[in-house]
Amino acid sequence: MKVLSVVGARPQFVKLAPVSHALTAAGHEHVIVHTGQHYDALMSDVFFADLQIPDPDIHLGVGSGSHGMQTGSMLSSLDGVLDEHRPDWVLVYGDTNSTIAGALAAVKMHIPVAHLEAGLRSFNRRMPEEHNRVMTDHAADLLLAPTQVAMQHLANEGLAHRSVLVGDVMTDVLLRVADAVRAEPLNIDIDGDYVVATIHRAENTDDVDRLGRIIDALKSLPVSALLLTHPRLAAKAAEAGISLEGGSLHATAPFAYPQMVAAVMHSRGVVTDSGGLQKEAYLLGVPCTTLRTETEWVETIDSGWNILDPDLTRVATVAVRDAPADGPRNAYGDGHAADAVVRTLEEHLHD
Numbered sequence: 111m112k113v114l115s116v117v118g119a120r121p122q123f124v125k126l127a128p129v130s131h132a133l134t135a136a137g138h139e140h141v142i143v144h145t146g147q148h149y150d151a152l153m154s155d156v157f158f159a160d161l162q163i164p165d166p167d168i169h170l171g172v173g174s175g176s177h178g179m180q181t182g183s184m185l186s187s188l189d190g191v192l193d194e195h196r197p198d199w200v201l202v203y204g205d206t207n208s209t210i211a212g213a214l215a216a217v218k219m220h221i222p223v224a225h226l227e228a229g230l231r232s233f234n235r236r237m238p239e240e241h242n243r244v245m246t247d248h249a250a251d252l253l254l255a256p257t258q259v260a261m262q263h264l265a266n267e268g269l270a271h272r273s274v275l276v277g278d279v280m281t282d283v284l285l286r287v288a289d290a291v292r293a294e295p296l297n298i299d300i301d302g303d304y305v306v307a308t309i310h311r312a313e314n315t316d317d318v319d320r321l322g323r324i325i326d327a328l329k330s331l332p333v334s335a336l337l338l339t340h341p342r343l344a345a346k347a348a349e350a351g352i353s354l355e356g357g358s359l360h361a362t363a364p365f366a367y368p369q370m371v372a373a374v375m376h377s378r379g380v381v382t383d384s385g386g387l388q389k390e391a392y393l394l395g396v397p398c399t400t401l402r403t404e405t406e407w408v409e410t411i412d413s414g415w416n417i418l419d420p421d422l423t424r425v426a427t428v429a430v431r432d433a434p435a436d437g438p439r440n441a442y443g444d445g446h447a448a449d450a451v452v453r454t455l456e457e458h459l460h461d
C-alpha cells in the first residue's frame with residue numbers, strides 16, 4: 111500500500127509521527143509532502159528531528175498568505191505531486207489549510223482520501239479550522255475519528271457509512287514522550303510555580319482589544335505565566351504595540367515537543383486557545399483554562415479538568431486551581447491509535 115501524507119502546520123507533524131512509524135513498521139510505502147505552511151525551524155524542523163519523522167519527500171514551500179492565497183498555492187502545486195506519485199491513499203490531518211488543500215486536490219484527481227481526526231466540531235462558523243474540518247470530512251472517502259463524540263457528529267451529517275473510530279494519535283505520541291521526559295531535569299528559566307500559556311487563534315490574536323485584554327490577564331496571574339510565543343502572536347502583538355513581558359508574564363520562543371510536554375507536566379496549570387494542548391494537559395493530569403467560547407475536545411470539560419473562559423472573567427482565579435479529585439478518564443484511547451489507522455487503511459483499500 112502506498113500512502114501519501116500531506117502536512118504543513120505544527121500540530122500535523124505531531125500527528126504524522128506515530129502514523130509514519132506505524133506505516134513503516136507494517137511495510138507500507140509512505141510519501142511525506144510538506145506544504146511549507148509552517149516554515150520556521152522551531153515550528154517545523156525540530157518536530158521532524160525530535161519525533162524521528164523521516165524528512166519530507168516533497169516540500170511545496172508555500173509560506174504565509176491569506177487563506178485563499180495559501181490554500182490556492184498548495185492546490186496548484188499538489189496536482190503535479192499527486193499525478194507523479196499516484197498513491198493508494200492521500201492522508202490528511204486535522205483542520206488546517208494544508209488539510210483542505212490535500213483533500214481537495216486528491217478528490218479532484220479521483221485518488222482516495224482519508225481524513226485523520228475527522229468529526230471534530232466547534233460549531234463556530236467563524237473559525238477557519240471549522241470550515242476546513244467540515245469541508246474535508248464531506249470531501250473525504252474515509253473518516254478516521256478520534257472519539258465517540260466525533261463519530262456522532264459525522265453520523266449527524268450523514269457520514270456514518272464512511273466513518274471509523276480509530277482513537278487519537280496525539281495520545282500515542284504524548285504517552286511515549288511523557289515517559290521519556292518524566293525523569294529528565296526541567297529546563298526552563300522560571301523559579302517556583304508557573305502556568306504554561308499559548309495563544310495563537312485568529313479570534314484571539316487579530317482583535318487588538320481582545321489580545322490586549324488576554325495579555326493583561328496573563329500579566330496579572332498569581333503565579334508566573336510562561337508564554338510560548340507562536341509567530342502569529344509575536345507578529346500581531348508587535349503590530350499592536352502590546353508588550354509580551356511584564357508582571358507575571360515571561361515570553362519565550364515556541365518549545366520543541368519534548369520540552370513542551372515536560373513544561374506542562376511540571377506546571378500548576380495551562381492557559382491556552384490551542385486544541386491539542388487542552389488534551390495534552392488533560393492526559394498529563396494538569397488543569398487547563400481555555401480562552402475560547404467552545405472546545406472540540408469536549409471530554410476534557412468533564413469533572414472540571416478544562417474550563418472555558420471566553421470573557422476572561424475567571425482566568426485569574428481558575429488558572430491555578432487544584433486538580434479535580436477524580437483523575438482524567440481515558441477518553442482518548444490507549445496510545446495505539448496509529449496502528450488502528452494503518453489497519454483501517456488496509457481494510458478499506460480499493461473499497
Ligand code: UD1
Nearest residue numbers: 119120121147148149150153174205206207238239341342
Ligand atoms: C495554523 C492553523 C491552525 C493551527 C495552527 C497551529 C490554519 C487556518 N490554521 O494557524 O489551525 O492550530 O496552525 O500552529 O491552517 N508564521 C511564521 N512562521 C511560521 C509559520 C507562521 O512566522 O513558521 C506566521 C506568519 O506570519 C503567518 C502567521 O504566522 O502569517 C500565521 O500562520 P498560518 O499558517 O497562517 O496560521 P496559524 O496561525 O499558524
